[in-house]
Amino acid sequence: MSFDTETLVYDAKGLIPAVAQDAASGEVLMVAWMNAEAVAKTLETGRVTYWSRSRASFWVKGETSGHVQTLVEMRVDCDRDCLLVLVEQEGPACHTNRRSCFYTAVRAGEEVIISEPIA
Amino acid sequence: MSFDTETLVYDAKGLIPAVAQDAASGEVLMVAWMNAEAVAKTLETGRVTYWSRSRASFWVKGETSGHVQTLVEMRVDCDRDCLLVLVEQEGPACHTNRRSCFYTAVRAGEEVIISEPIA
Secondary structure: OOHHHOOOOOOOOOOEEEEEEEEOOOEEEEEEEOOHHHHHHHHOOOOOEEEEOOOOOOOOOOOOOOOOEEEEEEEEEEOOEEEEEEEEEEEOOOOOOOOOOOOOOEEOOEEEEEOOOOO | OOOOOHOOOOOOOOOOEEEEEEEEOOOOEEEEEEOHHHHHHHHHOEOOOEEEEEOOOEEOOOOOOOEEEEEEEEEOOOOOOEEEEEEEEEEOOOOOOOOOOOEEEEEOOOOEEEEOOOO
């Protein structure tokens, strides 16, 4: 079946969450949002493109930082309301210069920083 | 720093997305939603508990199916508006009886089913 971005289920703002996972290591790098056009751009260009809710504009990941995400594969979940993008991540995915945005663990009721900036 | 569920950033409906990842294999299993109380229940009980948007009730994963998720570690992202839960997954995570909900890949513009039911 041909993939049609219009068959995805978007929220009231026209957005769908996308989980970015390192295709090689399996590390979950970040979660951001796409609209239908961002999904299409990601597939067309092979450069993972989100919709920035704060800037209300397309966000080609790494366009300014150089920390690009090259699409390896896009997957859709059973409810069609979430995406998984397997990527090759250049450098850190997080704006804190950490590889992953998920660098804070909750251990025995305390927040623990489990990774440091790499760039 | 002590972890306080109130310091997370919830959407207009009081919900935060949670990515469930197999702690052993790294496979991304599913994405669902929690409210502050579901986050607290998950940490207190070690049984991953979501908020079902369709049923408007707590959803202790696997309570009826037996396909429970035992919490290994909860992580918070840099914006505090998304959670990653590393889990031990009993059986399939997906209601289609597949291990992961992300069983549909987009390859060369076509949807391809990449895994089959295991139960």
